[in-house]
Amino acid sequence: MKKKQTEEGGTDRRKFLKLGLMTSLTAITGASIVTSLAAQEEEKEPTGEMIRLLTPDGKIVEVNASNINKYPEALITPEESRKGIPDRKFVMVIDLAKCKNARKCVEECQKAHKLDEHQEFMKIQLIQNHEEGQPYWFPKPCFHCDEPPCVIVCPTGATFKRDDGIVLINNERCIGCKFCVTSCPYSARQFNWGHKEKFDDKSQPYSPETGVPAAEGTVMKCDFCPDLLRQGQLPHCAKACPMGVIYFGDKNEDIVTNGEETVRFSQLINDRGGYRHLEHLGTKPNVYYLPAVNRQFPLERGFDIDEEIKERYKDVPYVQELKKQGKI
Amino acid sequence: MNIDTRKRELVKELSPMLEKSSLLSKIWIAALISIILVGLYAFVLQLANGHEVTGMRDNVVWGIYIVNFIFFVCLSYSGAFIAGVLHFFETPLKNSIARIVEITTVLSLIIGPVFILLCIGRLDRLYYLFLYPRIQSPISWDIIAILTDLIGCFVYLYLTFIPDLAILRDASKENAEVPNWRKKMYRFLAIGYQGTPSQHKRLHKIIRIMSVMIIAMAIVAYSVLAWIFSLTVQPGWNSTIFAPYFIISGLYSGIAVIIIAMYIIRKFYKLEKYITKIHFFAGGVMLLIISLLYGYFTFSEYFSRWFSHKKHDVDLLNTLFSRYFWQFIFANYFGILMPIAILFFKKLRTVKLVTIAAIISVLGIWLNKYLIVVPTLETPYLPIQDTRAEFVHYTATWVEWSLSLTGIAAFCLFFTLILKFVPAIPMSGIIDLEKGKQSKREKNNPIVTEF
Numbered sequence: 001m002k003k004k005q006t007e008e009g010g011t012d013r014r015k016f017l018k019l020g021l022m023t024s025l026t027a028i029t030g031a032s033i034v035t036s037l038a039a040q041e042e043e044k045e046p047t048g049e050m051i052r053l054l055t056p057d058g059k060i061v062e063v064n065a066s067n068i069n070k071y072p073e074a075l076i077t078p079e080e081s082r083k084g085i086p087d088r089k090f091v092m093v094i095d096l097a098k099c100k101n102a103r104k105c106v107e108e109c110q111k112a113h114k115l116d117e118h119q120e121f122m123k124i125q126l127i128q129n130h131e132e133g134q135p136y137w138f139p140k141p142c143f144h145c146d147e148p149p150c151v152i153v154c155p156t157g158a159t160f161k162r163d164d165g166i167v168l169i170n171n172e173r174c175i176g177c178k179f180c181v182t183s184c185p186y187s188a189r190q191f192n193w194g195h196k197e198k199f200d201d202k203s204q205p206y207s208p209e210t211g212v213p214a215a216e217g218t219v220m221k222c223d224f225c226p227d228l229l230r231q232g233q234l235p236h237c238a239k240a241c242p243m244g245v246i247y248f249g250d251k252n253e254d255i256v257t258n259g260e261e262t263v264r265f266s267q268l269i270n271d272r273g274g275y276r277h278l279e280h281l282g283t284k285p286n287v288y289y290l291p292a293v294n295r296q297f298p299l300e301r302g303f304d305i306d307e308e309i310k311e312r313y314k315d316v317p318y319v320q321e322l323k324k325q326g327k328i
Numbered sequence: 329m330n331i332d333t334r335k336r337e338l339v340k341e342l343s344p345m346l347e348k349s350s351l352l353s354k355i356w357i358a359a360l361i362s363i364i365l366v367g368l369y370a371f372v373l374q375l376a377n378g379h380e381v382t383g384m385r386d387n388v389v390w391g392i393y394i395v396n397f398i399f400f401v402c403l404s405y406s407g408a409f410i411a412g413v414l415h416f417f418e419t420p421l422k423n424s425i426a427r428i429v430e431i432t433t434v435l436s437l438i439i440g441p442v443f444i445l446l447c448i449g450r451l452d453r454l455y456y457l458f459l460y461p462r463i464q465s466p467i468s469w470d471i472i473a474i475l476t477d478l479i480g481c482f483v484y485l486y487l488t489f490i491p492d493l494a495i496l497r498d499a500s501k502e503n504a505e506v507p508n509w510r511k512k513m514y515r516f517l518a519i520g521y522q523g524t525p526s527q528h529k530r531l532h533k534i535i536r537i538m539s540v541m542i543i544a545m546a547i548v549a550y551s552v553l554a555w556i557f558s559l560t561v562q563p564g565w566n567s568t569i570f571a572p573y574f575i576i577s578g579l580y581s582g583i584a585v586i587i588i589a590m591y592i593i594r595k596f597y598k599l600e601k602y603i604t605k606i607h608f609f610a611g612g613v614m615l616l617i618i619s620l621l622y623g624y625f626t627f628s629e630y631f632s633r634w635f636s637h638k639k640h641d642v643d644l645l646n647t648l649f650s651r652y653f654w655q656f657i658f659a660n661y662f663g664i665l666m667p668i669a670i671l672f673f674k675k676l677r678t679v680k681l682v683t684i685a686a687i688i689s690v691l692g693i694w695l696n697k698y699l700i701v702v703p704t705l706e707t708p709y710l711p712i713q714d715t716r717a718e719f720v721h722y723t724a725t726w727v728e729w730s731l732s733l734t735g736i737a738a739f740c741l742f743f744t745l746i747l748k749f750v751p752a753i754p755m756s757g758i759i760d761l762e763k764g765k766q767s768k769r770e771k772n773n774p775i776v777t778e779f
Contacts, residue, residue: 155467176449178389194380217449312713
């Protein structure tokens, strides 16, 4: 049984906001910035009006509308970014049954994080569990582990685990020793090997929450887009996916949404047999996968892509077979 | 025997090493300096353009720099270990080769960490290690261990130099040929050591204590180095035997490098009288014992991976036995079995053959470390799906090779320069040895130390 809360009209973002509002009724302390933001956005009063806001610690206060700090747009400094969004525990669920390698998540993520062609925070791999099994498309972000091997080994604390579950990198603190890259079992991290012009573009001040601009000789990776989360929006990948593969939400509130449907996280995981990749390593990821059963698309649909990207999967035995049969 | 005259004789005999520069040595130094200059250019290039100039990319983020780092640091630990053992057990062998061992130790401990610095993307932020230290990180442990070890080895080396510096100070007093700065330097560094029995006794006591301490420090520091790899969850690294395995392989390469150094110094400075066949014989036996141990560890490491055949271990072994087949055969079969085959037979333990076995060991160890670092990074848990060849497989660029050669050249150059300042043979050691023999003869004891 899936609990659907589809609402008419409005953007995905709105829904996510309202979701925040509703849940805050049941768990007052769980309310937060998201709700206060909602209030701020929706009430467009002229200057001088008073607005009632819910503070992060659960109190309702009345403030002058002109005094409201434009929090979403405000720069989150490296120091602030270490704390995390209060009372949240972010979690992602990726439904492998729906993925057809459309690569919209990859492209949007690259655009938002100003990444180059081959730099992908979200990678789509083609995984074949065993000889008998059919391979499946496997979107792979950073897993934001609860026992992150990368954070333990960092000698300067440049990469850190926040209270809301997100693992972030402060590239102003990173010395580029690459130890975190070698200790991540999921190959989630990438290194800036040389200098690029875009690093000098200081029009957007640096914040670990956006990761922009990147810096030479430092590490970067998927960050769950905390800048969007603060605005009550879904991460770029989840927003961009046309199939609704990527669910994102809050474990504390036990709710995840892919922008179209909003479901209970625990129920989704239990009903659909959700699992975490390489569970036996003990890293406790915060990204869950729903197995690729009852697929909505045949695997071959995923090969409707650039020749270069197709070449990436040439070592998968199943692909070699498809090629022999002339199917792709 | 008059000790003073013997001292003077020794200085006379060994001082040509310090004073004259033959044409050969000039060419040698010039060649080393030119290698270093090319290396400096490569370094500037890397500093200016970033790590793009290396062959390292996202999957293989550590390349031959870290292999050299392990190699040199392991050389120093084993040097410290051997020096400590030689001194602690007062073996007669130490008196001629102790200095070679000690110089090897300190030089490699200086050069080794330079290679880890080459792996660091932002050298300008290196001080963050001390500004924002995180003690949880094995890298922090490594820094503490290496710095402690470096200081310990320096103190130890200096202590062993004191008696010789005193001898040189006394000898250079009357010698007009010795430049003034050298005289001053000898006087300053000898810190008033006169060789009186009480001074002699005290110095030896301190050296003995230090020798035990540097053995302990060497074990700690090298274990920490091995943990940088074995504490991760990567298939080829996450191994419980890595720390002892690294210590044994360090001893193996350390003994081998010392044998090679002994051979070159003996040939070049014509020291056949002091560095005798016995030294090579003993070195060969030590190398044999350690090579058996090292082979045993290597076998255990790969055998258990192969036998239990977990998926990711099998992937790693497949990489090793396909792309790295010949390297694997050379490093882990030839590099271990060949020295064993040579050194096993008493008759084959000649100066030349022992040196050849040592050279094979050194090459084997270097390749063994390469095979520990690179193929593991090329075989991550999630398969690499990439079309860019340099991101799939690692090939070192000329910048990396040039900087590696610079490390070796710097090692040789500093070695040569130190030998221009103090003789390769510790004079005080020779005197102690001869004194010991004499007193034993006087007591009519059978001569144990004769060789």
